[in-house]
Amino acid sequence: MKILLLSMPDSFEHMPTVAIRMPNGALTSLAGNLDEHHDVSVADLILCQRDVKAKVTELIRDLDPDLVGMSVMTFQRRTAERLMYLIRAMKPGIKIVVGGYDPSLDSEAYLNMPVDFIVRGEGEVTFRELTRALEGRGSLHFIAGLSHREPGDPGENRWVHNPQRAPHRLEDNDIKLPKRSARILEGYTLLGRQVDVIETSRGCTYDCSFCSIIEMRGRNFFAYSFDRVLDDIRDAKKHGARTIFLVDDNITLNVRRFEALCHAIIDAGLNTLDYFVQGMTSAIANHGETLAPLMRQAGFRYVFLGIENILESDLQLLQASAKNTARAGGKNIGNATLQAIEYLHQNQMFVVGGLIVGSPNDTAESIEANLAFARQYVDWPYIQHPTPYPKTPMTEEFRKLGLIENERLEEYDGTTPVVRNENLSADEIEYLRWKAERGMKTRHIPAVFRHDPWFVLRNAGRMAAHTYRGATLRTFLGLEDERQAFTRYKEIRRAEREYV
Structure with missing residues (x-):
């Protein structure tokens, strides 16, 4: 066939x-x-x-x-x-x-x-x-x-x-390696370097209200053998990858296993690649003193931290408090984010900060508090708005409260507010995020230049044009209100969706 x-x-x-x-x-x-x-x-x-x-x-x-x-x-x-x-x-x-x-x-x-x-x-x-x-x-x-x-x-x-299929346990290696030779198009890149994806585990046992993974497969965590993972990395490298994105749902759920994986990568001589991983703030904060140096030795360069929000009230709404809590002496001692970031920065890793702003009770002040935090501590922002993806607890709650204003699913990309806020319009929420993010993204270019100068020299103009699309010379000279640039940005974004 x-x-x-x-x-x-x-x-x-x-x-x-x-x-x-x-x-x-x-x-x-x-x-x-x-x-x-x-x-x-x-x-x-x-x-x-x-x-x-x-x-x-x-x-x-x-x-x-x-x-x-x-x-x-x-x-x-x-x-x-x-x-x-x-x-x-x-x-x-x-x-x-x-x-x-x-x-x-x-x-x-x-x-x-x-x-x-x-x-x-x-x-x-x-x-x-x-x-x-x-x-x-x-x-x-x-x-x-x-x-x-x-x-x-x-x-x-x-x-x-037909009846649901139970999640595969993975340990038996019955799931064979990906067939990368089946790809018929080329050009996979991350900041100028050829990139590929691997997974070392599947699943998560937390119950964040915005997450579709739990709804699709239940609360569980299964992992591949290290031999299988290392073979997968070698295969990606053989096909040209210089950067590997570990796409696990929650690789830091089992910290001891993650530590052992880092050792396995080092022992196999595969730490010459750059690795990008997603992690929980609590796991890195609570184990970072030993985990972070090991990650850096294994080749980890970027860490996506699921910060979600720095305000406890919003974390409770997102049902994400547990995975953002630092512990000491067997007790909860507060938000883990700052400690996690400090460990990563001390070991020359960059933080991609995943935050969610614009929850129903958010004010301009609470949104600005999160944006100010990202501005100060995050290397690369990944700031989103609450989005009612199918069947998630968040969606059920928003529908029950009548908060969903936008049913245009093509705008359910995380960066377009589609949920009504009690204090701010959707337009104002998006404007606050858009305005803050542009400077944060530009600020990371020197770090990219040090790692891949030729990529930046060739693409700095295109990257800046994307980051600041909607802005004109009049915007930069202060001859027009930035909201005019924001209006043009939204028109451009709509046209991009239509074009695709």
């Missing part, structure tokens, strides 16, 4: 393609876990963002796939639907399957789209069994984690949801 796997071209505001073009690791994992006789191709459309329709048309024409799989996030749903109709128009008999957290958690939204199957949750085994069933080697009805169409009343279709 000829199979084409696509990720969507829509990108997050905080991940401009001039600086970050990250591969979709789920697709290569699906490819690596299919039966070997299939002819499978992986295309990350983020690599052809300005020419999506032409590229997909070319792929369907040249590859002539029997089955197209699409990985979809909520803000990419509209783009995915457009591509489905394009593909189905070119090849009416083609089968289309979707996966990812959006179709997994909101399958009914896909009922009226030209979709044949939904792979819910983890996809490797479900997708493999689906391809076997399509070849006549099994029944669709017995594939756990699959939703498929079933005729109901005359002229009506409905989804048949």
